Amino acid sequence: METMRTSIETTARGRLMAQLEGIEHRLQNEVEVPPATFAGGDFLDVAQSVEQQELARLVVSRHAERVRRLRIALARLQDGEYGICSVCRASIPPKRLRALPDTMTCVACQEQLERIAVR
Ligand SMILES: [Zn+2]
Numbered sequence: 001m002e003t004m005r006t007s008i009e010t011t012a013r014g015r016l017m018a019q020l021e022g023i024e025h026r027l028q029n030e031v032e033v034p035p036a037t038f039a040g041g042d043f044l045d046v047a048q049s050v051e052q053q054e055l056a057r058l059v060v061s062r063h064a065e066r067v068r069r070l071r072i073a074l075a076r077l078q079d080g081e082y083g084i085c086s087v088c089r090a091s092i093p094p095k096r097l098r099a100l101p102d103t104m105t106c107v108a109c110q111e112q113l114e115r116i117a118v119r
Contacts, residue, residue, distance in 0.1 A: 013074065016077070016101050019102075020067060024067065026063065085109055086104040087106075087113070090106050
């Protein structure tokens with residue numbers, strides 16, 4: 001049992017690190033907030049560049065949220081908390097961990113949290 005758990009954690013760590021690196025790389029290289037061009041542009045130019053900025057910010061904040069989740073998952077791995085539901089403390093099935101390596105909750109708790117979020 002111990003070895004199975006260890007292999008799950010090793011796999012998860014590798015995947016989490018890879019995802020984290022990928023996102024950080026993208027944040028540095030792809031997502032550049034274009035400077036708003038207020039000087040010389042007409043209203044439409046300005047409006048368009050503001051819109052582009054908003055879009056870029058949205059992408060950045062989405063990536064940042066993902067990075068936050070991955071970092072938490074890695075910290076939980078380190079603490080031996082990985083694969084344990086943060087709400088009910090049940091162990092999360094390996095199948096779920098493979099599909100969602102950064103998940104912190106079991107399916108039942110996740111559904112409950114989503115129900116609360118919708119309200
Ligand atoms: Zn749970």
